[in-house]
Amino acid sequence: MDTLKSKIQAEGQVLSDQVLKVDAFLNHQIDPSLMGEIGDEFARRFADAGVTKIVTIEASGIAPAIMTGLKMGVPVIFARKHQSLTLTDNLLTSTVYSFTKRVESTIAISMTHLSSDDHVLIIDDFLANGKAAQALISIIQQAGASIAGLGIVIEKSFQVGRQELEKQGYRVESLARVKSLEGGQVTFVE
Amino acid sequence: MDTLKSKIQAEGQVLSDQVLKVDAFLNHQIDPSLMGEIGDEFARRFADAGVTKIVTIEASGIAPAIMTGLKMGVPVIFARKHQSLTLTDNLLTSTVYSFTKRVESTIAISMTHLSSDDHVLIIDDFLANGKAAQALISIIQQAGASIAGLGIVIEKSFQVGRQELEKQGYRVESLARVKSLEGGQVTFVE
Numbered sequence: 001m002d003t004l005k006s007k008i009q010a011e012g013q014v015l016s017d018q019v020l021k022v023d024a025f026l027n028h029q030i031d032p033s034l035m036g037e038i039g040d041e042f043a044r045r046f047a048d049a050g051v052t053k054i055v056t057i058e059a060s061g062i063a064p065a066i067m068t069g070l071k072m073g074v075p076v077i078f079a080r081k082h083q084s085l086t087l088t089d090n091l092l093t094s095t096v097y098s099f100t101k102r103v104e105s106t107i108a109i110s111m112t113h114l115s116s117d118d119h120v121l122i123i124d125d126f127l128a129n130g131k132a133a134q135a136l137i138s139i140i141q142q143a144g145a146s147i148a149g150l151g152i153v154i155e156k157s158f159q160v161g162r163q164e165l166e167k168q169g170y171r172v173e174s175l176a177r178v179k180s181l182e183g184g185q186v187t188f189v190e
Numbered sequence: 191m192d193t194l195k196s197k198i199q200a201e202g203q204v205l206s207d208q209v210l211k212v213d214a215f216l217n218h219q220i221d222p223s224l225m226g227e228i229g230d231e232f233a234r235r236f237a238d239a240g241v242t243k244i245v246t247i248e249a250s251g252i253a254p255a256i257m258t259g260l261k262m263g264v265p266v267i268f269a270r271k272h273q274s275l276t277l278t279d280n281l282l283t284s285t286v287y288s289f290t291k292r293v294e295s296t297i298a299i300s301m302t303h304l305s306s307d308d309h310v311l312i313i314d315d316f317l318a319n320g321k322a323a324q325a326l327i328s329i330i331q332q333a334g335a336s337i338a339g340l341g342i343v344i345e346k347s348f349q350v351g352r353q354e355l356e357k358q359g360y361r362v363e364s365l366a367r368v369k370s371l372e373g374g375q376v377t378f379v380e
Contacts, residue, residue, distance in 0.1 A: 028303065029266070029267045030266045030268065032256050032257075032259035035256060059248035062252040063266075066252075069220070070222035075219050076220045082271075110218060113213075
């Protein structure tokens with residue numbers, strides 16, 4: 001997706017060979033118009049996949065997920081990382097280690113909102129080692145629902161996330177595939 | 191906003207005289223179409239307010255904020271409650287106590303994205319005692335930016351949040367104003 005790649009080149013900051021900071025338009029400040037285009041693109045790619053629900057994880061997954069949900073006409077659920085007074089019962093949980101936050105956290109979805117009839121599209125802002133994606137898959141499987149695929153805004157293709165997901169048979173659609181961040185430069189997979 | 195009030199009556203759960211659970215369409219599962227209508231309504235109400243930026247707080251504020259940003263054509267910033275490896279420098283912070291989570295947390299915005307030229311619309315999912323709103327106001331003032339007003343999805347009008355914000359001279363636009371949750375019933379301000 002060319003507009004996204006241009007935005008990454010123009011406004012992304014390479015903090016190290018591993019870390020790309022896109023706080024200017026995705027992870028802190030959000031560009032709503034770009035999110036709209038991202039929603040259009042995911043909706044187009046998964047148009048025939050029979051998606052009944054979108055699942056993402058707070059906080060940065062919410063904007064691309066909600067735009068995709070709007071285009072596809074399906075509800076969005078965001079997995080919670082933090083305990084809430086109102087989110088208490090019927091929880092499906094899984095643990096995930098976040099590299100960028102350096103903490104292990106428990107993520108949770110209420111089984112009230114997911115059933116074995118659901119065919120779920122997972123949307124997330126980043127795919128790196130795939131830990132968050134695997135935790136979401138675990139929760140969706142606990143609910144007895146099936147998985148239509150994963151829509152990723154930015155994939156770090158030099159990490160193992162995609163490879164392992166594909167090995168498990170999941171369809172992964174990434175809108176920007178970053179081949180390398182070496183030398184402070186973002187290069188994309190052709 | 192009638193569609194929102196109907197949704198609250200149909201799918202909201204009164205957990206106590208103080209707590210309304212709307213995890214079915216706002217705080218956990220999100221109804222993208224309803225969020226689109228909410229964005230339209232905030233954009234209509236603040237059309238002439240000269241808004242240059244929207245500020246919200248993760249996680250539940252993001253969906254209504256991004257839809258409003260899309261309609262108004264302005265960027266959205268979400269204040270972070272949790273430390274991130276990429277959000278490190280030039281932070282403006284404030285502390286807020288969350289009643290529903292029973293924790294005091296520090297919220298942060300990078301001053302990279304807010305300047306004294308900005309006229310900010312604050313969007314949030316709930317207004318109760320106004321603690322989160324006051325923390326956002328503090329951060330926006332630290333950046334030297336001005337405040338166009340506050341757009342709230344659900345206001346608990348029986349708590350002091352709106353009263354105190356109006357006393358400080360801020361414009362508050364709430365799409366559903368809950369007068370009482372007594373007896374397990376949601377009643378709205380006429």
